[in-house]
Each structure stands twice: as structure tokens, then as C-alpha cells.
Amino acid sequence: MAQFPSDFQWGFATASYQIEGSVDIGGRGPSIWDTFCKIPGKISDGSSGDVATDSYRLYKEDIELLKFYGVKAYRFSLSWSRIIPIGGRNDPTNPEGITFYSTLIDELLKNNITPYVTLYHWDLPQGLHDRYGGWLNKEEIVKDYVNYAKICYTAFGDRVKNWITFNEPWCISCLGYQKGVFAPGHKSGTEPWIVAHNVILSHAYAVKLYREEFKAVQGGQIGITLDCHWQLPYDESPENIEAARRGIDFKLGRFADPIYKGYYPDRVKAVIGDRLPQFTAEEIAVVKGSSDFFGLNTYTSQIVQDGGDDETTGFVKIGFTRPDGSQLGTQAHVSWLQTYPPGFRSLLNYLWETYQKPIYVTENGFTVKDESKISLDNALHDAPRVEYFNGYAEAMLQAVTEDGVPVKGYFAWSLLDNFEWADGYETRFGVTYVDYATQKRSPKLSGMFLKQWFADHVKA
Numbered sequence: 001m002a003q004f005p006s007d008f009q010w011g012f013a014t015a016s017y018q019i020e021g022s023v024d025i026g027g028r029g030p031s032i033w034d035t036f037c038k039i040p041g042k043i044s045d046g047s048s049g050d051v052a053t054d055s056y057r058l059y060k061e062d063i064e065l066l067k068f069y070g071v072k073a074y075r076f077s078l079s080w081s082r083i084i085p086i087g088g089r090n091d092p093t094n095p096e097g098i099t100f101y102s103t104l105i106d107e108l109l110k111n112n113i114t115p116y117v118t119l120y121h122w123d124l125p126q127g128l129h130d131r132y133g134g135w136l137n138k139e140e141i142v143k144d145y146v147n148y149a150k151i152c153y154t155a156f157g158d159r160v161k162n163w164i165t166f167n168e169p170w171c172i173s174c175l176g177y178q179k180g181v182f183a184p185g186h187k188s189g190t191e192p193w194i195v196a197h198n199v200i201l202s203h204a205y206a207v208k209l210y211r212e213e214f215k216a217v218q219g220g221q222i223g224i225t226l227d228c229h230w231q232l233p234y235d236e237s238p239e240n241i242e243a244a245r246r247g248i249d250f251k252l253g254r255f256a257d258p259i260y261k262g263y264y265p266d267r268v269k270a271v272i273g274d275r276l277p278q279f280t281a282e283e284i285a286v287v288k289g290s291s292d293f294f295g296l297n298t299y300t301s302q303i304v305q306d307g308g309d310d311e312t313t314g315f316v317k318i319g320f321t322r323p324d325g326s327q328l329g330t331q332a333h334v335s336w337l338q339t340y341p342p343g344f345r346s347l348l349n350y351l352w353e354t355y356q357k358p359i360y361v362t363e364n365g366f367t368v369k370d371e372s373k374i375s376l377d378n379a380l381h382d383a384p385r386v387e388y389f390n391g392y393a394e395a396m397l398q399a400v401t402e403d404g405v406p407v408k409g410y411f412a413w414s415l416l417d418n419f420e421w422a423d424g425y426e427t428r429f430g431v432t433y434v435d436y437a438t439q440k441r442s443p444k445l446s447g448m449f450l451k452q453w454f455a456d457h458v459k460a
């Protein structure tokens, strides 16, 4: 049987605002997501992360679950406003918040689970948004983010050896500042490009600091996580083949090309023109080569056609229907996701050919249609999620063992059902069912499946 090498990492991913709750406990300051959830109509079920899976209090239960699934690693994110409640470089830190994460890290290590820590998974301190416009203000935000990163390296870097600076800059900029469906809910043609630029710079200067002041002593690695779905042209027409390339550049290349190659993609420059900020020579020298690995979040593939009016996609129409009317795969609870494992293998090959960095799949997962509406017993028998993970895990194994792509780790999204942003709690991505009335956690079949699959497919 084909297997991954023995040092292959696997586990589950979560994010602070989606699981912690306790938003005004332990000295935490508010984040832009606390504020955003209070705007009527923004969250489909009117909910928020106020309680979520209550993991700030129940983190030991979460670690028990991780042990039960037999993981080697766990990816979670830090809440910036738990560590620095207002957020800025001259604002006080919160010792209680630092102790919380320190204890979590110790407990993981005690159980032989390697922490993979994301510094920023979308919950900007509200204080910085109010003070100077948050991600829109280059001079301030880069310095404040680097200061926050420094506090984290200092407090946790003796034990944390795997750092992820940002989760999904595309979602931060396009969903937060262009479509307005994520915090802070802006709708603008210029802001997403400014925000994306400032996120790239914040990432790069935080990596520079780690490499110059911490890496030699702490010996860790640091990189960024980008999100991308594989794009298949609708047909063989030159316009649609070109649309698929442009779509990948607008989703991924706009971040990956500066970071791994040192420049914005031509296809993006051609469309965005002078709305695309420029890097100074000094900045681009810091940005180029600023990630030790390729962190990838991927959920689906898309069938694309030239045209439409959506700049976030690069003026590419996205669907799942082939010319003959057939669907790409099994439809998930959310409209943007269908199961298609071959696209995952293609994407892994594309990333390795294009960027030549070892890959960590930092998120991959599925949400079963109507899982919130069926009985607990039926929800626990999540066959479509098992089918999804089986297909994606096999595709990744083939990419590694047959195609030679260096995938080093895999984190399924998610350990638990949790607060699914604008979709609230009805959309469930967990391999563990959460009864929100009692906070009782129950493993689903998919969790059991992954436990067995990785036990079988990673060399001892």
C-alpha cells in the first residue's frame, strides 16, 4: 500500500473566533467580528461567536478529542485582541490571554500534538479599526502587526515551531472590503487592493523579524496560508482556457506571485491598473521569498467561463455544470462547494511546479447538506463527508507518491462544528458534532474514517 513518510503531519484546524466564545472574559478586547455580527442581516441566523463551541473554557475536552482521533498536529489561531486588547504597539498586553494560549500549547505538547499556530484568522482588534482604519492604514498596521507577532514569538516561540502569519488574504480583502459579506463589511473598488497589499507587507515584515531575531534560537518555520480552488475551463475555447488562468491569478497569484516570485501577476496588473498599489524596491526585497512553505486551504474545484462582472474572480463566471449538463460532484450545504478530488491533485501539482515550495494543506473539508435539520443519529453517519475525505486523501497520496509533490502535512477543517462566519451555525464543517444547547461533542463517522485512514497511510 502507498504511504506517506513517517514525518507526515496530520490533524485538524480551527480558528479563534469560530470556537473560543468567552468574548468578554479573561480580558479579551472586541474584534471586528464581534462588531460585524451585531449588524442586522449580516449573519444568516442572526448569531455570533459569543459562545461558539465554548472552547476557551472547554479546551481540555478539545484536546481529548484530538487524542482520540490520533492526530499528530493541531492548527489553531490566536485572538489578537485576547493578547493585546486594543491591539496597538503602545497598548497594554493581557497576561491572562497569553497564559491561556501558553497553557493550551503546553497541554498539546504534553499529549504529543504539534501546534501549528495562525497569528491572524480574521479577528482584527476593533480598537485598531476604530483608531486608524485597520488594514487600510499601511504605516500603522504593518508596525502593529509586527509588534503583535513579536509578542507571540517571544511568549510561545520556545514551544511553537510552526507559524502561519495569515489565513486567506483573499477572504480578508475580497469578502471583507469588496463584497462586504465578512467583517468589516465594506463595499469598495479600491480598498480590497490596498488591504491585500498591506496584509502582504505585514506578513513579510513579521517573517523578516522572525528570521532575524528568533529563528536562530527557536528554530521554527514560518509562512502564509492562501486559499485556492482548482479551475477547469468550461470548454476548450481559448477564452475559457484563458479565463481559468486569469481566475487562478486573481484568486491566488495576486498573493502568491509577490510572496514567492517578487511581483504581481501581469493579468492582475492589466485589469486593475493604478488601483493596484506598488511595492517600493525595499519592500519587494522583503516580500520576495517571505514564506518557508506553501500553506494551502482548498475545498473544491470550479468550472469557469470568461465574462461576468465580478472583479473578485477576475471577471470569470464560476459554476459546477459541464456543457453536457452534468455536475462536477456531490453538492455541499454551501453553494460554493462540490466534491472533486482530481482537481485537488491538479492544484497540488500546479503549486509545486509554479512555486517550488513544500506544501502544507492547512484546510480541507466538507459540509453535508441539511446536517442541522436531521436527527443526531443521521448527522453522525455523514457518508458524503466520508466520501469527500476519502477522495481528497487518496488524491493527495497520489500527488505525493506518484507525482512527487512534497506535501508535508494535512489539516482537515474542522475538528468541531463551529461558527461558520456569515453562515452562522447551520452550516456544519466538523468531523465532531456539536450540540450547541449542551456543548456535547460527538464524533461523526468522518472523524473515525480519518483516524483510520491516516493510521493506515502514514509509515510508522
Ligand code: PNW
Residues within 6 Å of the ligand: 015, 018, 167, 168, 171, 227, 297, 299, 336, 363, 413, 420, 429
Ligand atoms: C475558510 N469561499 O473560509 C476559512 O479559513 C474557515 O475559517 C472557514 O470556516 C472554512 O473555510 C469553511 O468555509 C472560506 O467562498 C470562506 O469560497 C469562503 C470561501 C472559502 C473558504
